[in-house]
Amino acid sequence: xxxxxxxxxxxxxxxxxxxxxxTQLLAWLGADCIKVERPGVGDITRGQLRDVPNADSxxxxxxxxxxxxxxxxxxxxxxxxxxEALVKSCDVLVENFGPGVLDRMGLTWEHIQQLxxxxxxxxxxxxxxxxxxxxxxxxxxxxxTGGAASTTGFRDGPPVVTGAQIGDSGTGLHxxxxxVAALYQRNATGRGQRVLAAMQDGVLNLCRVKxxxxxxxxxxxxxxxxxxxxxxxxxxxxxxxxxxxxxxxPGWILKCKGWENDPDAYIYFITQAPxxxxxxxxxxxxDWITHPDYATPDARLPRLKGIxxxxxxxxxxxxxxxAMDILNKFDIPCGPILSMKEILEEKSLxxxxxxxxxxxxxxxxxxxxxxxIKLSDSPAEVKRSPLLGEHNDExxxxxxxxxxxxxxxxxxxxxxxxxxxxxxx
Ligand code: CAO
Numbered sequence: 001x002x003x004x005x006x007x008x009x010x011x012x013x014x015x016x017x018x019x020x021x022x023t024q025l026l027a028w029l030g031a032d033c034i035k036v037e038r039p040g041v042g043d044i045t046r047g048q049l050r051d052v053p054n055a056d057s058x059x060x061x062x063x064x065x066x067x068x069x070x071x072x073x074x075x076x077x078x079x080x081x082x083x084e085a086l087v088k089s090c091d092v093l094v095e096n097f098g099p100g101v102l103d104r105m106g107l108t109w110e111h112i113q114q115l116x117x118x119x120x121x122x123x124x125x126x127x128x129x130x131x132x133x134x135x136x137x138x139x140x141x142x143x144x145t146g147g148a149a150s151t152t153g154f155r156d157g158p159p160v161v162t163g164a165q166i167g168d169s170g171t172g173l174h175x176x177x178x179x180v181a182a183l184y185q186r187n188a189t190g191r192g193q194r195v196l197a198a199m200q201d202g203v204l205n206l207c208r209v210k211x212x213x214x215x216x217x218x219x220x221x222x223x224x225x226x227x228x229x230x231x232x233x234x235x236x237x238x239x240x241x242x243x244x245x246x247x248x249x250p251g252w253i254l255k256c257k258g259w260e261n262d263p264d265a266y267i268y269f270i271t272q273a274p275x276x277x278x279x280x281x282x283x284x285x286x287d288w289i290t291h292p293d294y295a296t297p298d299a300r301l302p303r304l305k306g307i308x309x310x311x312x313x314x315x316x317x318x319x320x321x322x323a324m325d326i327l328n329k330f331d332i333p334c335g336p337i338l339s340m341k342e343i344l345e346e347k348s349l350x351x352x353x354x355x356x357x358x359x360x361x362x363x364x365x366x367x368x369x370x371x372x373i374k375l376s377d378s379p380a381e382v383k384r385s386p387l388l389g390e391h392n393d394e395x396x397x398x399x400x401x402x403x404x405x406x407x408x409x410x411x412x413x414x415x416x417x418x419x420x421x422x423x424x425x
Contacts, residue, residue, distance in 0.1 A: 003030020004378035008183060009399075011036065011090040012067060015043045017139070017165060018124040018199065019096030020063040021172030026092075026179065027066035028371040028380035034086065034395060035064065035386065039071040039417020042388040055362035061385040062368045065358070069386035070395045071417045074105045079415035083107070085400045087115045092179055096124035098136045109194055119192040120182045124171050128198040137199050142167030146203020151210040153240045155227055160240075171202035209246055213238045224250055229302040245270060250304050253337065254312040256320040264342070267320045269311055270333040271304075273297045278330035283314040356382045392416050 008031040012023040020043070027033040037043055045059040073079040083105075087093060093112065095102055102108075102123075112119050126137020127145070143149050143161045153160030164170075175197035182193050204211070213222055214237065221228050225241050228234075245251035251270040259265040271279060276295075280288045288294035293303060300307060315323050320336035327334045338346070344367060349355040356370040361384075371380035396402045396410065410416065 001377075001379065004375055005030040005180075005183075008032070008092065009090045010034065011086050011093040013093060013095040013097070013102075014124075015096065016045055017059075017063060017168035018172045019094055019175075020045075021169045022122070022124070022175040022179070023067065023094050024063055024065055025173065025176045025371070026094075028382070029375070030378060031092075033067040034090070034391075034399070035067045035069045036072050036074075036083070036086070037069055037388060039073050039389070042069070042071065046388065052363045055360070056385060056387070058363075058366060061358070061360060061363070061366065064385035065368065066381075066383045067386055068391035068395060069389055070392050071389035073415050073417065076413060076415040078410050078413035080106065082396070082400070082410060082415060084115055085402075086395075087112055087119060089399060090116075091118065091183065092120040092122060094122045094175070094179070099125060099134045113192070117191060118186060120179060120186065120195060121192065122175055122179050122182070122195040122197075124175055124197050124199065126199050128196065128201055132200075137167075139165055139167040142171070142199035142203050146200045147207040147210055148203050151207060151238050151240055154242045155232070155240050157240070166206050167199045167203050170206055171197050171199045174202045174205070210238045223301045224248065226252070226304050229304045243268070249273065249333070250300070251333075252304070252308040254308060254315045256315050256323055256336075257318055259316065264337045264339040265320055266337040267315055267323050268335045268337065269308070269315065269327075271300065271307065271311075272333050275330060275332050276300075279311070279332055282326060282330060282332070283311055285310060353380065353382075358382055358384050360384045362387070389416065 005026060008026070010023055010026055010031050010033045012019075012033050012035040014020045014023055014035070015037075023031075023033050023035070035043070041047070043060055043064070045063070046056045048057055049059045050057045070082075072082055074083055087107070093107075109121055112121055125133070126135050126142065127133050132145075137145075140149075140161045143166060144159070146167065148166060149159035149161050152162055175195065178195040178197060182195050186192060216222060217234060217236075217238065221234050222238075224244065224247075225234075225239065226244050227239065227241075243251070243253040249270050249272045251268055253266050254269050256265045256267050276297075277289045280286050280294075293299055294307070318326065324334055324336050343349065344355065346355070350357075352374070353370045354372060356368055357365055358368050359365050368382065370382050393407065396407045402410070
């Protein structure tokens with residue numbers, strides 16, 4: 001079956017997480033993704049957080065499926081020649097090096113355009129143009145500078161970073177959309193273009209509702225925040241809101257049966273207005289259906305803490321899954337707090353390909369997250385990540401059409417590295 005991005009070739013000059021997330025998505029959508037790695041070590045994540053000796057880490061394998069790998073010393077003249085040949089024969093170059101790295105390699109945007117005017121040159125950087133554009137950035141730096149940390153956590157505690165990799169994977173996702181849009185525009189213009197996704201911008205985009213609240217503060221307290229009901233005054237900036245829902249329908253995380261011993265025996269419960277009567281019936285508090293202090297959403301806002309405490313009396317009598325079953329019958333929005341263990345064991349996620357099992361020659365079988373976007377005409381098939389330099393010959397011969405003499409010349413120059421990495425050995 002054909003794939004959505006069949007015929008698109010990516011020069012994947014990415015490393016760590018943000019860039020590889022982007023190119024992995026494009027590869028799952030059908031692009032031919034050629035990962036260029038430094039000889040000997042490759043992407044630094046191959047060896048980071050290793051759980052199996054001498055095998056590529058899960059950090060690397062789970063971010064680099066469906067790609068081919070070539071090792072290339074971009075600072076060796078022959079290596080540079082191969083790199084430029086790749087620029088000429090690819091549609092998209094994706095990179096997430098520190099600021100200025102590609103320029104120092106001689107691959108300025110001007111030079112890339114000379115080599116291949118159709119090339120789309122896509123970058124992840126920590127910041128866009130401005131005072132911080134020269135800074136290197138990792139995930140949590142982006143979460144802090146993009147507004148996520150100051151608005152996450154509890155009011156009486158410090159800022160908190162989230163486990164969701166909104167800085168890295170979130171920005172990779174933004175970049176992938178920019179690349180696909182640029183490919184589409186190229187159909188009309190015939191020209192490539194630069195695509196930039198800055199991690200600060202990507203995080204801020206995902207924190208849009210918090211910037212909304214910042215502006216609402218000028219017009220009065222944020223009544224849906226539980227601190228309003230607790231009589232705590234608002235400061236100058238959007239506060240941390242604990243587990244408040246952040247939307248127009250109040251919610252909170254409530255204990256369920258077994259919470260004393262199970263750190264994940266909780267449920268997220270939303271007191272959605274249209275099902276208020278059903279909520280009251282389920283918890284056995286029918287008088288709240290018509291009581292003036294509880295009957296309307298506005299009346300409930302200053303009383304949310306007490307309301308959730310009462311609902312929790314009910315949820316602690318049920319396991320999170322029992323509560324979910326009962327509440328769903330009445331269309332009451334809720335969600336059990338699922339541990340990674342529970343998610344990994346969830347049958348339905350395996351059936352949809354959201355969790356996939358992959359076999360790897362060095363590490364054996366492992367699980368990964370597949371493509372979370374399902375296309376009916378372009379189903380993603382998850383293939384293992386490449387070993388370091390696994391496709392050196394194939395790329396020189398079949399993609400760049402170099403003859404045997406030229407391939408030998410390049411190898412002899414050391415441009416592909418002398419020996420293979422630990423991973424490929
Ligand atoms: N051949 C020769 N040299 C190579 C090479 C190759 N194939 N691949 C990389 N290099 C060299 C580069 O030329 C560069 O050297 P110079 O600084 O001397 O020019 C160096 O390796 C890589 O530099 P870097 O700044 O990208 O790497 P770092 O480990 O110091 O920093 C990171 C890592 C992530 C902080 C930085 O790349 C960055 O800020 N990237 C942009 C933001 C980003 O994506 N952050 C997310 C990181 S987690 O997903």
